[in-house]
Amino acid sequence: MKTYVVLWFLYSSVTCRTIFWEESAPSVQSVREFLTRYGYLPEREKGIDFTYTKQAIKEGVRKMQTFAGLPATGEIDKETIKLFRRKRCGVKDILPNNKSHRNKRYILQQGWDKKTITYSVLNGSSTLEKSRVEAIMEAGLAVWAPHGGLTFLRHDAKPDIQVSFVSRDHGDGFPFDGPGRVVAHAFPPPHGAMHFDDDEFWGDNPDEEDDDVTDFFAVAVHEIGHALGLSHSNVKASVMYPYYQVPVEKLHEDDILGMQELYSSINNEHSAEESEETTEAVQSRSSLVPRFTKADSDEDDIPDLCFTNYDTIQVIQGKIFVFEEEWMWVLSDRKMILEGYPKRFHDVFIGLPKYIGVIKTIYEKRNGHIVIFWSRSYWEFSSRFRLIKRGRITEYLIPQHVAELTSVFISDYNNKTYLIEDERFWRFDEEPRLMDKGYPKEMSAWRKVPYPVDAAIVWKGDTFFFRGPRFWRFDDRLVQAHEYYPLPTAQIWFPCDPTPEMSRYITNDEP
Ligand SMILES: [Zn+2]
Ligand SMILES: [Zn+2]
Numbered sequence: 001m002k003t004y005v006v007l008w009f010l011y012s013s014v015t016c017r018t019i020f021w022e023e024s025a026p027s028v029q030s031v032r033e034f035l036t037r038y039g040y041l042p043e044r045e046k047g048i049d050f051t052y053t054k055q056a057i058k059e060g061v062r063k064m065q066t067f068a069g070l071p072a073t074g075e076i077d078k079e080t081i082k083l084f085r086r087k088r089c090g091v092k093d094i095l096p097n098n099k100s101h102r103n104k105r106y107i108l109q110q111g112w113d114k115k116t117i118t119y120s121v122l123n124g125s126s127t128l129e130k131s132r133v134e135a136i137m138e139a140g141l142a143v144w145a146p147h148g149g150l151t152f153l154r155h156d157a158k159p160d161i162q163v164s165f166v167s168r169d170h171g172d173g174f175p176f177d178g179p180g181r182v183v184a185h186a187f188p189p190p191h192g193a194m195h196f197d198d199d200e201f202w203g204d205n206p207d208e209e210d211d212d213v214t215d216f217f218a219v220a221v222h223e224i225g226h227a228l229g230l231s232h233s234n235v236k237a238s239v240m241y242p243y244y245q246v247p248v249e250k251l252h253e254d255d256i257l258g259m260q261e262l263y264s265s266i267n268n269e270h271s272a273e274e275s276e277e278t279t280e281a282v283q284s285r286s287s288l289v290p291r292f293t294k295a296d297s298d299e300d301d302i303p304d305l306c307f308t309n310y311d312t313i314q315v316i317q318g319k320i321f322v323f324e325e326e327w328m329w330v331l332s333d334r335k336m337i338l339e340g341y342p343k344r345f346h347d348v349f350i351g352l353p354k355y356i357g358v359i360k361t362i363y364e365k366r367n368g369h370i371v372i373f374w375s376r377s378y379w380e381f382s383s384r385f386r387l388i389k390r391g392r393i394t395e396y397l398i399p400q401h402v403a404e405l406t407s408v409f410i411s412d413y414n415n416k417t418y419l420i421e422d423e424r425f426w427r428f429d430e431e432p433r434l435m436d437k438g439y440p441k442e443m444s445a446w447r448k449v450p451y452p453v454d455a456a457i458v459w460k461g462d463t464f465f466f467r468g469p470r471f472w473r474f475d476d477r478l479v480q481a482h483e484y485y486p487l488p489t490a491q492i493w494f495p496c497d498p499t500p501e502m503s504r505y506i507t508n509d510e511p
Contacts, residue, residue: 038094095401133216164194186227313454313493396417422443
């Protein structure tokens with residue numbers, strides 16, 4: 001019992017309160033509970049009067065949709081309702097980042113500090129014999145072992161990882177919810193307990209068509225990831241995606257990168273050459289990843305630059321790069337599209353993994369290299385657009401709980417690199433690689449600039465922010481947007497005719 005109490009304090013990131021759904025659309029309360037449970041809304045603290053505004057809930061829904069890979073509408077549409085009801089892991093998607101949780105976060109994010117890890121299976125489920133569970137668990141551990149250089153040994157006395165089937169309230173403060181929805185949760189090192197909800201009908205055949213049957217192997221591989229220290233990933237094809245999906249056959253590059261991030265330091269003495277990875281190795285690894293095939297789109301599918309939002313805009317080699325869906329445009333100056341564009345960005349950035357379907361975060365380093373961020377990873381290209389290396393955003397000293405960066409730019413004002421995540425930003429010195437003190441700061445520190453921003457650029461000495469169809473010019477000295485902004489992006493940056501709606505944009509309302 002004592003252990004459970006300790007676990008409860010350490011791991012408030014796993015919450016399992018029962019949520020009741022109505023027949024059709026979920027109630028406001030159940031939406032709010034889902035969002036707080038998985039970290040999309042801050043948790044109410046005892047004794048503090050705190051209400052969630054409509055806007056906060058909408059923003060939470062938007063974040064949840066983004067993480068799941070749905071269009072971020074902020075609306076509770078059909079697809080979103082499906083997600084609320086889908087089987088999933090009980091661990092939070094977004095880990096708390098407020099200061100009082102700092103120590104907790106650190107504990108949540110470490111790997112094991114050894115390479116031989118013991119485990120034990122306490123019991124079988126009502127539908128799966130213990131021996132079958134053991135066999136599947138062994139197969140699941142074998143999926144992860146090579147990527148951390150780990151060895152797993154079955155050891156029933158004081159195992160590092162203990163696997164058990166439990167139901168409802170089972171003593172750790174995170175009761176399961178009966179059949180459906182939350183199917184399992186696991187605790188990170190140094191405890192590594194894995195709990196599977198015994199109210200699920202556990203099966204061992206991933207081809208089983210029955211929706212009521214939950215594939216034990218698929219869930220076990222995911223929970224092992226947590227027991228090894230990984231958090232949830234917003235990469236849909238990854239094993240660490242929080243929603244249940246079958247079949248699980250192998251790890252995604254994102255899972256592998258996460259493992260390397262956690263275990264590379266303890267492996268260093270054995271394979272120092274591994275850090276000197278060549279582009280070739282990077283590419284052969286990404287070829288493990290299932291390619292998502294898209295029907296060849298014809299001209300009609302190219303978005304109209306004048307009537308669209310933009311995934312992002314960046315200044316690279318003194319030119320304006322615009323990204324939308326799989327396409328990119330390059331402009332030599334405002335309104336001057338270079339010949340041959342739009343092109344598919346995959347035809348330009350050679351070596352970028354094919355599963356990256358959009359470019360939302362990109363910047364040019366002082367040395368001319370171009371860096372594309374996606375999820376918690378980055379890919380760095382030469383000035384001739386050849387892949388040089390890839391890595392994780394932790395190399396920019398971004399905390400482990402940040403799921404992705406939304407914009408990155410180097411300020412002309414102080415030469416520092418600004419790393420933006422939705423509502424917060426960090427200020428980073430690339431030489432030497434140091435984070436400035438006092439960061440992250442809230443985006444609201446940049447007065448009259450909306451957030452989250454889609455793009456932040458420096459063009460001819462001025463800083464500009466883009467969001468939706470509009471942009472703002474920033475006064476670095478006054479730390480606020482200039483008067484007379486926002487203005488419509490299309491008519492000012494791209495060769496688009498002014499429209500009667502133009503005046504509509506000259507307001508500070510939301511886009
Ligand atoms: Zn999980
Ligand atoms: Zn539990």
